[in-house]
Amino acid sequence: MLKLATTVLGIVVGLIVLVAAAVSGIIAAVFGGGDSATGSQPSQAALADIPGNYLALYRQAAGTCPGLDWSVIAAIGKIETNHGKSELPDVHNGSNTAGAGGPMQFLQSTFDSVVARHPIPPGGSNPPSRYNPHDAIFTAASYLCESGARDGRDTYGAIFVYNHADWYVSQVLNQAAQYKQAENKSGEDAPPSPQAQQAVNYAQGQLGLPYVWGGNGPDHGHQGFDCSGLTMAAYQAAGITLPRTAKSQYDAGPRVPNGAPLAPGDLLFYGSPGNVHHVALYIGAGKMINAPDFEVPVKVDNARWERDDYLGASRPGQGDPRR
Template identity: 40%
Template structure:
């Protein structure tokens, strides 16, 4: 990034914990299961200065955190500007442990108003997640001015105060948005210590782990549907049914339902497929650490296996939990 400050911003963003999923789900746990190895994997992408005149390292690091969270949540760039403008007004982009009444953190969110616990609100990734949740739930927010969009989230007693920060917010976003971030989570590959990037994936994995030992049954949909066990796609469909996500019934139709996962980007809860794309023959549920849960074939029960093996015909992966975000 061309400066010590820029390097500091990049280093902190590289180390950001992925607390986003918990915020989106509205549940208390910051990470879904275990101690976790989830992070935002961020790399430089284009020219970025990492500095803005008059801004401190602390402010720029907090700005980088906000933008990284917005990227991970799929919020478009105008939303980052709104969030930065709001934080400039509320805290001057500082993670304050004090404020008006019980207001705290970057956005001066209030525990008494349901924004979270004091510890959560003063965790920048959590605070940013909650801001973006409320922003993106606002109808037509992208057609609003920066000021009005920020005000819909914040409900400030000074409803026109955010406009004064718009230009600086754009400069800040330009300085830190040259960091490309993707969620990563290695996962454990172990049903006794499940990790997942979001509640839907966690529910699907937890369900499938509970079916270990049941027999392979061709066309089987599991005991809840009157069958002694599962076939491969019956298991994955039942797992995501438990998470409130409806999948097609066969491995081939599940593969075509998508959305596809780029090579090298697997997360726990992804579905992994085998066979030529014209005729997918098998599917498993990725656990992390190179492992999958699957109903392999006749005579073999639902079990954990390596998802890659010599001579396999691995076709790729999909991410059903993406539909639940």
């Protein structure tokens, strides 16, 4: 009987441990426990720019969505209202001309809809408010998660749902890269240099312009660009001079070693060393801005596709990327 009682007691204790572990897992999923262990670490730029309470909320909220890094939410907070520091009145009450308000600039209808599907953990307003940083940031994480960011399936698409503009997605991704401490993990983007960021910003401003063979853009009296004209003009805006053709830009380097993380602003080349037929500007998350071909405007495309002839990348103005 004593042996039987001991066995039963062991089973009960084991069940208690399992239940406790399950409950702990649920709490971690809902309240963001352990996010600092799985997400990236803040860079010095992030620590200097983001108020401490906002940084903590971004990291906690990211913990509710596997695969969503806090830096993406923080980048949206930066672009929308400078982490609530904007002087615009719609940050704290009211709304802008589009109806958006609060630190994460939610439409009231969108905020209410997301909260109804994904209740906000305690710590904010009661009822939840889009003007409360806690409520707005957790709701932004839920919105991104359900829009494609879960498990990293489509972070680009999730940001596009947040604001339907390719230039906006590019800005968010580049800002996120600056907020993340460089770790050089396989598959992650490296942060851009200030010059590379300027080049990307310039290219974003040319989206929609026509493809023009030999075109160097409106600054040179042309209606649009060809592929190397766009990349040359983008880096010219950042104070870096590039050769004119895709082949000469490839030869100029410096090359990014195969397998090394790409950074926004890297030039991507296609073809062979003797016949480089296309160049584009990488903007992060596997996307690029390019002037593709006749009758196709400057646009955002996937950097890689099935049976492409990707040759490699260079990082203008940065010396040897391996150092």
